[in-house]
Amino acid sequence: xxxxxxxxxxxxxxxxxxxxxxxxxxxxxxxxxxxxxxxxxxxxxxxxxxxxxxxxxxxxxxxxxxxxxxxxxxxxxxxxxxxxxxxxxxxxxxxxxxxxxxxxxxxxxxxxxxxxxxxxxxxxxxxxxxxxxxxxxxxxxxxxxxxxxxxxxxxxxxxxxxxxxxxxxxxxxxxxxxxxxxxxxxxxxxxxxxxxxxxxxxxxxxxxxxxxxxxxxxxxxxxxxxxxxxxxxxxxxxxxxxxxxxxxxxxxxxxxxxxxxx
Amino acid sequence: xxxxxxxxxxxxxxxxxxxxxxxxxxxxxxxxxxxxxxxxxxxxxxxxxxxxxxxxxxxxxxxxxxxxxxxxxxxxxxxxxxxxxxxxxxxxxxxxxxxxxxxxxxxxxxxxxxxxxxxxxxxxxxxxxxxxxxxxxxxxxxxxxxxxxxxxxxxxxxxxxxxxxxxxxxxxxxxxxxxxxxxxxxxxxxxxxxxxxxxxxxxxxxxxxxxxxxxxxxxxxxxxxxxxxxxxxxxxxxxxxxxxxxxxxxxxxxxxxxxxxx
Numbered sequence: 001x002x003x004x005x006x007x008x009x010x011x012x013x014x015x016x017x018x019x020x021x022x023x024x025x026x027x028x029x030x031x032x033x034x035x036x037x038x039x040x041x042x043x044x045x046x047x048x049x050x051x052x053x054x055x056x057x058x059x060x061x062x063x064x065x066x067x068x069x070x071x072x073x074x075x076x077x078x079x080x081x082x083x084x085x086x087x088x089x090x091x092x093x094x095x096x097x098x099x100x101x102x103x104x105x106x107x108x109x110x111x112x113x114x115x116x117x118x119x120x121x122x123x124x125x126x127x128x129x130x131x132x133x134x135x136x137x138x139x140x141x142x143x144x145x146x147x148x149x150x151x152x153x154x155x156x157x158x159x160x161x162x163x164x165x166x167x168x169x170x171x172x173x174x175x176x177x178x179x180x181x182x183x184x185x186x187x188x189x190x191x192x193x194x195x196x197x198x199x200x201x202x203x204x205x206x207x208x209x210x211x212x213x214x215x216x217x218x219x220x221x222x223x224x225x226x227x228x229x230x231x232x233x234x235x236x237x238x239x240x241x242x243x244x245x246x247x248x249x250x251x252x253x254x255x256x257x258x259x260x261x262x
Numbered sequence: 263x264x265x266x267x268x269x270x271x272x273x274x275x276x277x278x279x280x281x282x283x284x285x286x287x288x289x290x291x292x293x294x295x296x297x298x299x300x301x302x303x304x305x306x307x308x309x310x311x312x313x314x315x316x317x318x319x320x321x322x323x324x325x326x327x328x329x330x331x332x333x334x335x336x337x338x339x340x341x342x343x344x345x346x347x348x349x350x351x352x353x354x355x356x357x358x359x360x361x362x363x364x365x366x367x368x369x370x371x372x373x374x375x376x377x378x379x380x381x382x383x384x385x386x387x388x389x390x391x392x393x394x395x396x397x398x399x400x401x402x403x404x405x406x407x408x409x410x411x412x413x414x415x416x417x418x419x420x421x422x423x424x425x426x427x428x429x430x431x432x433x434x435x436x437x438x439x440x441x442x443x444x445x446x447x448x449x450x451x452x453x454x455x456x457x458x459x460x461x462x463x464x465x466x467x468x469x470x471x472x473x474x475x476x477x478x479x480x481x482x483x484x485x486x487x488x489x490x491x492x493x494x495x496x497x498x499x500x501x502x503x504x505x506x507x508x509x510x511x512x513x514x515x516x517x518x519x520x521x522x523x524x
Contacts, residue, residue: 029473071470094464201520207469207488207489209332225470227469257519259357259463259464260357261461
């Protein structure tokens, strides 16, 4: 990747009310937005910007930290500040849990990854019986014990999502769902074989900044939020048979939905 | 609101590899998560934390700035650092564009606001004819000119969303849709009266940090991302009749959707 030159940047406006470090951040942001500095490019160094603008090193550092907070640049220790490369984005289609995908023996994650030409991977799998939190219990209709399946999803080696599925224990105990590998089509296929024909899924979406634990698990750059998605699966009798609590790297996903007009 | 006391905080771990300012941030975060420091509470002051931990003022400031970046606290100039009050969250239901709401003469925004017991308001309305961006044109099937309706939504006086609706000009020109107030039920009701019976809406969701302009428009606290939602309305003939490009304060919304299992 190229090193971007300070020569494309303008001058400061001495009559402006806007703080100098913000003016510099504005100019760098504009150069990124307009494509003059491209993904992966090294920004002009601290010294170059100190000279170009006639400001202190601290002022330049403050400008960098504004852009880092916005997720536009990443700082690599000892190497400089770079325009953050945008990873390929996965589009989750509104039919991603359709039965025809399960019948092909594929999980939703695999279906999406293959559609995007990526290599799907799952690690950190942990399956155990536990007491649910109040919120999870309420969503599942009040079971005292649940089976929890935790795992991390990666695409082309990059962690993109951390998910925990909760199922009422009376439903999942001693079934393939309690096995590390629940078999082709995943737990939704197994639920249907156990007689819980799925009717629909409710999804709730929030976005927020990650906790330090989520930053580590998903290897998030500064200024990258997470999408927090809670999905509840209902069978045709109206019973909530699974809740999946998922945290996704927001820069790796577009979620698609269809809403009825009637 | 109360001032939180440093006495609930623990000691630093001198054997830990974790930087001291991060250890302090961890302890403050835990106190917030566990409810020992409550929404709106003033955190212990810089001086109190300097004394409690035996560290420099700069170290304490770095801890505060970690928590600010995570959206957990807000700094009020000259007053101190406070646990960020969480505004009431609006849940957007998956049937929010159902015809029965339009037939009652209400917009989706009004329906949702009333359900939450809030006072809805719209300001900054601007209606004009313009050339669409490539992306908007592609979503609308390639019109050369569009009608753009820009507006900001507020709940109880707080800005929560900035939205722009684009409609093919041939469809909207010289209709009530081009009027500042399109009448009861909003533009979707008018589209149906003009013969474009709505079939469904596609929504695409992304989350990211806001631009400085969005921070000002939505008066966002530090560490609060935005949800970027692009909705396309289709009529029963499969024509895209409107694209709505919306930026929402992520701390003010939960979006709900239903996905089919078949």
